[in-house]
Amino acid sequence: MNCLQSSELTRAILSSAGIGLWMIELDEGKPPRMYADKALLLTLGLPEETLPEDLYNLWCNNVDLSYYEGFAEFVDQMTRGSMSEVEYAWNHQSRGVIFLKNYGGRNNEYTRGVRLEGCSMEVTEQVEFKMHLRELDQYSDIANTLGDGFDSIYYVDINDNSFIEFNAQGAVKTLDAENCKNFFEGLEQILEKTVYRDDWNAVKDFVNKDRMLHGLENDRTVSVSFRFFIDGQLVFYRLKAAKTPDSDNHIVVTLENVNEEELAKAERKAAANRDMAVISGLSDDFGCVVYVDYETLSEVLYRFDPLFEKLVPGWSKIDNFGKRLDVLVNTIVHPGDREAFCAATEPSKVLDAVEREHIYFVNFRLQVDGEDIYYQIKFVKDENSKNHVIAGFHSVDAETKREMASLEKAELANKAKSAFLFNMSHDIRTPLNAMIGFTDMAVKNIDDKAKALDCLSKSKLSSEHLLSLINDVLDMSRIESGKVELDLNPVDLDENGEDLVPMLKSLAEKKNVHFEFNRHDIQNRYVYVDFLRMNQVLINVVSNAVKYTPSGGSVVVDISQVPSQREGYGLYQFVIKDTGIGMSPEYQQHLFDEFSRERTSTVSKQQGTGLGLAITKRIVDMMEGSIDVESKVGVGSSFTIRIPMRIQENPEAVEQMRFAHSEQESVSFEGFRVLVVEDNELNLEISKDILESAGVIVESASDGSVAVECLREKGPDYYDCILMDIQMPVMDGFEATRAIRKMFPDKRVPIIALSANAFDEDRRKSLEAGMDGHLAKPVVIAQLEDALKKYLRH
Structure with missing residues (x-):
């Protein structure tokens, strides 16, 4: 630096002579740095605040390619300790090509690395002087001296537009000075025929005399690059005009092939664009990206989001990474994170982390206007440079809060499931206890028929309650997995209401609750609806109303048709009012959540899964309907x-279906032979007892393979019907049914599935396997009798 700190007088003398001073430091492990005085920066057309690392790159990268080998040798000689000099062309940002002459050598007193010191002077005028034509008798010498690099050189008199051309190499047709009296018009005519169309407007403007001379008033040279079509290819050329030092009335215009130079520039530009595109593409979600020298904490800012300037005024002007972090931590980093943030971003910690893992993340919170915003710094090691790291700041607020919400939701779900398991543990054990207890009592009082029957009746009620609990859980699971589909059938709403009333009324009467059912304003009673699911909705809501209404209270069901905006559809309204215990506003917000109950059954004395209303809501949603509630504690x-x-x-x-349904005749089962295929002995015993009590002759098979052998041995006419379990060892019910159908393709013995698989998809699988019907366990005697009536014929 000493050579750049000369006295003002010395600098003034050197500057007036056009001499600029420079110094280059080439330290191991650091990027090259170049320092220059104002005179040299002014010559190069660079601002005084140009960073040393950028200045060295700009100086080297703008050396004209045709001079770069000599320039590199100049630097190499100085590095080896020899004084050296070089003359070369340099691409000035605004003036185009200028010529510089450098003198320099190595400072051997500098021990931290290599320091080169020297001076530069501009010699553009001297070099271009060689190309200028001062006297006519010097044309040949100048042509021999300068012509090797040019296709054509024109010496133009700007007073009368006359010219002399020499060293034409054939890129364009030679201008004939005798026949072409105006250089500018003649050159325009010749170039228009060969210049690539996309470049012509720029070339036409350049060869305009007034524009060219105006340009030369401000600069010693002006130029334009363009493309010729040569042998079917585009080739870059340059037209350049320069003042002559010997005359104010003459200019020199040169035409030269610069294809290699332009292609090299294009490649450098493309590479730079690719680099910037990669940086931009990879850092789109980063508000700030800096390149940090962790030895000095100096930085190069690559990307900056104006949002940071709003959060931390002046942050964009910081040029030291340590200061950048200090300002951040002292302004908007959350107070609770500041100590951990400082520890995590300490230089040795960062360098150690990226050395081991290559990538290192620091997470923290910003506190802006009282709101917490989650942020992250991503540190990435520069593998090509020791102690250099890329640091990117970006918001992780959305994903962090999303994860937090998911965790909170999962925690709430876990709490709900825990509460459900607690409730179910109690609610399932209650009917089980009753079933076991009353069964034991019946056994002990077997000789007291009235007592035994009473115990068994209560045990049956408990078993039915237990089944409803299990059905609720399974139903909810299937609805949530999307396995439930609506089965739309033609229904008469009046008939459906009449079917429901006795059952709902019976529920109310058992608790001494007044029940009222009203139906009015039904203009369209015949509709398509899944009446089983619709009934499930009504039963769930009404049974809840009855359950939570004390004795002496009332439950009113009101059904009506209200105006509908949907063509071809009626909108039907079901209002269920009770005078029960009511619900708190807080609970109403979670009324339709799974496993939701305002009180456990141990407190309310009301048993249930807490799934009834959740199932109801899902069914109503499937039907594209709505359900709303109004409630007040203690009112209803x-x-x-x-x-x-x-x-x-x-x-x-619908009327035809009703008529057909009403004409079912009573059927006697006496003398019919049924094969029961069942691997569970207890289930087999129950089925046999039911069937034999109805006069049916029962035979059994322990699995599907035994059933197939029975049919093979006795033939398809031996059995009047087969009751087939599904899940069995050796051969299941589906496989056995398919084997029987294949064995007797012309004879179809009725096969009814009798299975614990109770869902719609299970029923569908049974029919696809070739069965005629599907009954779910536990066996309901009435349903079994209906199935036998359908398939057993005299």
Whole structure:
């Protein structure tokens, strides 16, 4: 630096002589740095604040390619300790090519690395003087001296536009000075025929005399690069105009092939664009990206989001990474994170982390206007330079808060499931206890028929309650997995209501609750709806109303048709009001959540899974309907359900179904032979008892393979019906059914599935396997009798 700190007088003398001073430091492990005085920076057209690392790159990268080998040798000789000099062309940002002459050598007193010191002077005028034509008798010498690098050189008199051309190499047709009296017009005419169309406007402007001379008023040279079509390829050329030092009335215009130079520039530009594109593409979600020298904490800022300037005014002007972090931690880093942030970003910690892992993350919170914003610094090691790291700041607020919400939701779900398991543990054990207890009592009082029957009746009620609990859990699981589909059938709403009333009324009467059912304003009673699911909705809501209404209270069900905006559909409203215990506003927000109950059954004395209303809500949603509730603790609740239903165009179909249903005749099962395929002995015993009590002759098979052998041995006419379990060892019910159908393709003995697989998809699988019907366990005697009536014929 001493050579750049000369006295002002010395610098003034050197500057007036056009001499600039420079110094280059080439220290191991650091990027090259170049320092220059104002005179040299002014010559190079660079601002005084140019960073040393950038100055060295700019100085080297703008050396004209044709001079670069000599320039590199100049630097190499100085590095080896020899004084050296070089003359070379340098691409000035605004003036185009200028010529510089450098003198310099190595400072051997510098021990931290290599320091080169020297001076530069501009010799553009001297070099271009060689190309200028001062006297006519010097043309040949100048042509021999300068012509090797040019296709054509023109010496132009700007007073009369006359010119002399020499050393034409054929890129364009030679201008004929005798026949072409105006250089500018003649050159325009010649170039227009060969210049690439996309470049022509720029060339035309350049060869305009007034524009060219105006340009030369401000600069010693002006130029334009363009492309010729030569042998079917585009080749870069340059037209350059320069003042002559010997005359104010003459200029020199040169035409030279610069294809290699332009292609090299294009490649450098493309590479730079690719680098910037990569940086930009990889850092799109980074608000700030800096390149940090962790030895000095100096930095190069690559990307900066104006948002940071709003959060921390002046942050963009910081040029030291340590200061950048200090300002950040003292302004908007959350107070609770400041100590950990400082420890995590300590230089030795960062360098050690990126050395081991290559990438290192520091997470922290910003506190802006009282809101916490989650942020992260991503540190990446520069593998090509020791102690250099890329640091990117970016927001991880959205994903962090999303993860936190997911964790919170999962925690709430876990709490709900824990509460569910607690409740279910109690609620399942309660009917189980009753079943076991009453069964034991019945055994002990077997001789007291009345007592035994009473115990068994209560045990049966408990078993039915237990089954409803299990069905609720399974139903909810299937709805959530998307396995439940609506089965739309033609329905008469009046008939459906009449079927429901006795059952709902019976529920209320058992608790001494007054029950009232009203139906009015039904203009379209014939609709398409999944009436089983619709009934499930009503039963769930009404049974809840009855359950939580004390003795002496009332439950009112009101069904009506309200105006619908949907063409071809009616909108049906079901209002269920009770005078029960009501619900708190807080609980109403979670009323339709899974496993939700305001009180456990141990407190409320009301048993259930807490799934009934959740199932109801899912079914109503599937039907594209709505369910709303109004409730007040100690007063009661009112549920309003609205369901759109497609109106039947042919209501006679429902009447026909009703007629067919009402004409079912009673059937005697006496003498019919049924094969029961069942691997569980207890289930087999129950089925046999039911069937034999109805007069059926029962034979059994322990699995599907035994059943197939029985049919093979006795033939398809031996059995009147087969009750087939599904899940069995050796051969399951599906496989056995397919084997029987294949064995007797012309004879179809009725096969009814009798399985614990109770869902719609299970029923569908049974029919696809070739069965005629599907009954779910536990066996309901009435359903079994209906199935036998259908398939057993006289």
